[in-house]
Amino acid sequence: MKLAKLNDGPEIFHTLQGEGVSAGLPAIFVRASRCNLHCRWCDTDYTWNFEGTPWPHDLDGTPGYRKYVRDEVTLEISPEEIAEELKRYPTRRVVLTGGEPLLQQDDWVRLIDLLRADDPSWTFEVETNGTRLPSPEMEARIDQFNVSPKLSNSGMEESTRIVDEPLTHFAASTKSWFKFVVSKSHEINEIEALATRFQIPAERILLMPEGRTPAELDRHGEEVAALCLDRGWRFCDRLHVRLWGEKRGV
Numbered sequence: 382m383k384l385a386k387l388n389d390g391p392e393i394f395h396t397l398q399g400e401g402v403s404a405g406l407p408a409i410f411v412r413a414s415r416c417n418l419h420c421r422w423c424d425t426d427y428t429w430n431f432e433g434t435p436w437p438h439d440l441d442g443t444p445g446y447r448k449y450v451r452d453e454v455t456l457e458i459s460p461e462e463i464a465e466e467l468k469r470y471p472t473r474r475v476v477l478t479g480g481e482p483l484l485q486q487d488d489w490v491r492l493i494d495l496l497r498a499d500d501p502s503w504t505f506e507v508e509t510n511g512t513r514l515p516s517p518e519m520e521a522r523i524d525q526f527n528v529s530p531k532l533s534n535s536g537m538e539e540s541t542r543i544v545d546e547p548l549t550h551f552a553a554s555t556k557s558w559f560k561f562v563v564s565k566s567h568e569i570n571e572i573e574a575l576a577t578r579f580q581i582p583a584e585r586i587l588l589m590p591e592g593r594t595p596a597e598l599d600r601h602g603e604e605v606a607a608l609c610l611d612r613g614w615r616f617c618d619r620l621h622v623r624l625w626g627e628k629r630g631v
């Protein structure tokens with residue numbers, strides 16, 4: 382399967398879950414390469430913004446920024462090899478992220494079965510953009526879906542980023558939590574429209590201030606907190622940004 386490459390190895394790292402309802406829990410992150418969306422502010426653009434693709438990115442024109450060479454940022458690895466790597470860490474919680482991890486579901490199913498054959502206590506979270514339906518095999522194995530539908534500020538067409546069948550499925554599943562990144566207060570209208578359209582329960586909605594630095598998180602934090610208080614939604618910070626800033630592999 383295709384993972385993002387970090388320092389010539391697969392992007393697999395042991396850290397604290399920084400976002401969502403399990404924030405603060407130790408976990409091993411596995412970052413898939415490839416995404417079906419191309420958000421203009423994406424901070425894991427090395428999973429999709431390859432040479433020869435037409436997608437714009439906010440960093441276009443910044444000195445030193447250019448599209449990635451696909452093979453230089455992708456690592457082909459088997460579920461068997463990933464399983465061996467994961468067993469070396471001192472936790473049994475894994476976060477499958479990307480990119481969009483639900484583009485490679487059969488491989489994750491294989492990985493999960495390999496790990497649980499030895500130890501059923503392995504727990505799996507998925508970070509998804511909510512545009513792909515989990516297969517029945519995947520749905521049965523994943524403990525928690527952290528669904529982060531993209532808003533118009535992503536630059537994506539609505540018909541690409543908001544897909545009825547998967548969002549309806551996630552909204553009805555008690556395994557799902559919805560996490561929305563907010564940078565401007567008017568975005569709340571879009572979030573509210575989605576919550577109404579897909580009947581997302583209020584207690585499963587989290588708002589997260591946008592920010593790649595603690596100062597940026599603070600700047601948006603107060604406003605996002607006020608919105609949460611008003612709607613009865615949960616506030617969520619970005620713990621890893623506070624602890625480690627913009628570093629990769631944390």
Ligand SMILES: Nc1nc2[nH]cc(C(=O)O)c2c(=O)[nH]1
Pocket residue numbers: 396397398399400410478479508621631
């Ligand atoms: N610590 C930490 N927590 C995270 N939660 C979601 C992440 C992601 O990039 O999907 C992430 C990440 O990259 N690091």
Ligand code: SF4
Pocket residue numbers: 416417418419420422423424425426428429479480481510531
């Ligand atoms: S869905 Fe996520 S990984 Fe994909 S482009 Fe958007 S922010 Fe990046």
Ligand SMILES: [Mg+2]
Pocket residue numbers: 424
């Ligand atoms: Mg991240």
